[in-house]
Amino acid sequence: MKQIQLVIFVCMKNGKHLNTLAQLRKGEKGIIDSFTDVEVSLKLLEMGCLPGEMIQVKNIAPLGDPIAIAVGGYTLGLRKAEASAVVIRPA
Amino acid sequence: MEKETKLKVALIGNPNCGKSTLFNVLTGLNQSTANFPGATVDKKIGSAKIRNSSGKNISVDFIDLPGAYSLNAKSLDEKIAVELLTDKNNPDYPDLTLFVADASNLKRSLFLATQIIDFKIPLVIGLNMMDVVEKRGMEIDTELLSKKLGLKIIPISARAETGIEELKMAIVSANEVSSKEIFYNEIPSEKDDAQQTIERYRIITEIISGCQKIKSKKDEEVFSSRTDKILTHRVWGYVIFLFVLFLIFESVFVIASYPMQWIETLFIFFSQWGAEHLPKGEFSDLLVNGVFAGLSGIVVFIPQIALLFFFIAILEDTGYMARVSFIMDKVMRKFGLNGRSVIPLLSGVACAVPAIMSTRTISNWKERLITIMVTPLMSCSARLPVYTLLIALVVPAKKVFGFFNMQGVVLMFMYLIGFLAAIGSAYAMKYLIKSKERSFFIMELPPYRSPRWKSVGLMIIDRVKVFLFDAGKVIIAISIVLWFLASHAPGNRFEEIEKKYESQDISRIASEKLEASYAGILGKFIEPAIKPLGFDWKAGIALVASFAAREVFVGTMATIYSVGDETNSKSIREKMHAEINPKTEKPRYTFAVGFSLMLFYAFAMQCMSTLAVVYRETKKMKWPVIQFIYMGVLAYVASFVAYNLFK
Numbered sequence: 174m175k176q177i178q179l180v181i182f183v184c185m186k187n188g189k190h191l192n193t194l195a196q197l198r199k200g201e202k203g204i205i206d207s208f209t210d211v212e213v214s215l216k217l218l219e220m221g222c223l224p225g226e227m228i229q230v231k232n233i234a235p236l237g238d239p240i241a242i243a244v245g246g247y248t249l250g251l252r253k254a255e256a257s258a259v260v261i262r263p264a
Numbered sequence: 265m266e267k268e269t270k271l272k273v274a275l276i277g278n279p280n281c282g283k284s285t286l287f288n289v290l291t292g293l294n295q296s297t298a299n300f301p302g303a304t305v306d307k308k309i310g311s312a313k314i315r316n317s318s319g320k321n322i323s324v325d326f327i328d329l330p331g332a333y334s335l336n337a338k339s340l341d342e343k344i345a346v347e348l349l350t351d352k353n354n355p356d357y358p359d360l361t362l363f364v365a366d367a368s369n370l371k372r373s374l375f376l377a378t379q380i381i382d383f384k385i386p387l388v389i390g391l392n393m394m395d396v397v398e399k400r401g402m403e404i405d406t407e408l409l410s411k412k413l414g415l416k417i418i419p420i421s422a423r424a425e426t427g428i429e430e431l432k433m434a435i436v437s438a439n440e441v442s443s444k445e446i447f448y449n450e451i452p453s454e455k456d457d458a459q460q461t462i463e464r465y466r467i468i469t470e471i472i473s474g475c476q477k478i479k480s481k482k483d484e485e486v487f488s489s490r491t492d493k494i495l496t497h498r499v500w501g502y503v504i505f506l507f508v509l510f511l512i513f514e515s516v517f518v519i520a521s522y523p524m525q526w527i528e529t530l531f532i533f534f535s536q537w538g539a540e541h542l543p544k545g546e547f548s549d550l551l552v553n554g555v556f557a558g559l560s561g562i563v564v565f566i567p568q569i570a571l572l573f574f575f576i577a578i579l580e581d582t583g584y585m586a587r588v589s590f591i592m593d594k595v596m597r598k599f600g601l602n603g604r605s606v607i608p609l610l611s612g613v614a615c616a617v618p619a620i621m622s623t624r625t626i627s628n629w630k631e632r633l634i635t636i637m638v639t640p641l642m643s644c645s646a647r648l649p650v651y652t653l654l655i656a657l658v659v660p661a662k663k664v665f666g667f668f669n670m671q672g673v674v675l676m677f678m679y680l681i682g683f684l685a686a687i688g689s690a691y692a693m694k695y696l697i698k699s700k701e702r703s704f705f706i707m708e709l710p711p712y713r714s715p716r717w718k719s720v721g722l723m724i725i726d727r728v729k730v731f732l733f734d735a736g737k738v739i740i741a742i743s744i745v746l747w748f749l750a751s752h753a754p755g756n757r758f759e760e761i762e763k764k765y766e767s768q769d770i771s772r773i774a775s776e777k778l779e780a781s782y783a784g785i786l787g788k789f790i791e792p793a794i795k796p797l798g799f800d801w802k803a804g805i806a807l808v809a810s811f812a813a814r815e816v817f818v819g820t821m822a823t824i825y826s827v828g829d830e831t832n833s834k835s836i837r838e839k840m841h842a843e844i845n846p847k848t849e850k851p852r853y854t855f856a857v858g859f860s861l862m863l864f865y866a867f868a869m870q871c872m873s874t875l876a877v878v879y880r881e882t883k884k885m886k887w888p889v890i891q892f893i894y895m896g897v898l899a900y901v902a903s904f905v906a907y908n909l910f911k
Contacts, residue, residue: 235498236594
């Protein structure tokens, strides 16, 4: 089974250095910029993870994966593989 | 007599929005569970009588739909909601939709609500969790919001039960479709799904701007964060989880043992009374040794089942279950499962039937299928009676480390072994089942809340009812059949035995009669197959009967050991304890036999209802058949090894 596994994703946009959600450490904040995966983006968008929305990594599961993020006033758990499809710009 | 009007109202909302709490508040004990036609999803219907403004009584049927985030119909749950709301010919097509919105998460709630508005179904919004919003120092102008959306919005708190009367009035008086068509018209349909979603959220943000005011900022998340720090800690998280499980099993065994003793005593009293006072004859015999013996085998387990569901309901209600999924996802993934598989697996401890139904939240087919295939290995409440009886029979009630009850420890071990077998089988299936579909784990972690005792109570009543009536019917029927098989024999065998002993040795006659009966013949027939496992023909009869449902075992043993016992002065445990193996002259139920029997029940697929549900959920005969075979092989091998090891 092929799965997008923690591809370390660094992209350049408007000359700024951009990370993915998977790279944020516990407590760090960021603003959702865009998605690199259609399937993941649809699921996250429905739940209110919209571009421009501020997110914060609240917790990381004991084994390093999944992570819990604060978004739109609630807490969402997701895997690092999914988080790596969320491009973040600095808050 | 005024004419009664019937109103069908569908309840819909996001998961964790308090929909079930509201459903319970609105309908109380008037609930029933049925299936949606053509689907396996449980349909909860509750009814209520509401007096409208002109004093007319209107009876309302509430249908509780599964929680969903959108109507894009990706998961099975969402599909059911969409099918119901779009098909006017559906017998359950509602007259009105009651949308339960989470005021503390207004934007996301309105996403689904506006989709429903687009379906042109009359809609009333119950804006729930208003107390939470207030605590957060926020204010929502419901009147303005109501005007903007063009429908009735009633602020409520299902937990605190405020605003319920107003909501009821709105339900019986509202029946107009929202006049606004803003959403569909403003979202260009040629855009792709992602753009449509963003567009819809943009419109919602516009609508709620000006409706939401922040008075004072308070960080109410502190409690949840602090609790998460401990409950999802790398060490303590798992230690606490194991301790919680252990606590549940100890209390299920220890606390429940008191009411169980009272029930046992009561039944012994009644059957003695029956044996003394009822006129002798076939019918009294059937009543006392057939029906009554079977009945005692069911009623006695109500305390344990009630306690187990008490704990499961609390774990789900407080939000702890979601955390368990969160900390277990990475481990579960290694075994071909998903963090969401934890909830079905843990619910499997209660009953595999609802547990298998709850796998619908797993969107990946392979992970869902594996969860379905291994969930019946989790020790369900139907095995509990079997374990209880056998543990009490072969394990001494000693204290371990001066604190833990040895019997509780063995019980915990049985549950552990079921769990290990489940994840072991899952690991094997991970390599056997092929799939290209991607796996996801995207799950809301709701804030911690204190359990709602009313919901917990209603869940216990619901599950006990299901056990008592659904399982009870089967058990009583099998008990009667068994009584007949055990008290009748081909030809005049019974008369010959009676002549042989000339009524001197009553217990000897009874046991020889049982051996000569139809049941005895059946048991003897399969004895060669089960002898290597340490079972005699009496256990063989129970084993055959148990293939309908496991809990039949105890009732069957009770019936088998009651037949011929004229006085009925002992409990089934005492009777089995006194049973002597004619070859060794020692008690029949040694630790090896008891343990082997427990292992057989732990692994074998002895539940018709589960097989039926697996068929319905997988839509193929293949899976229940595979499940039946692999679990049967596992059971036979495990029992064989255990018996020969401990013999």
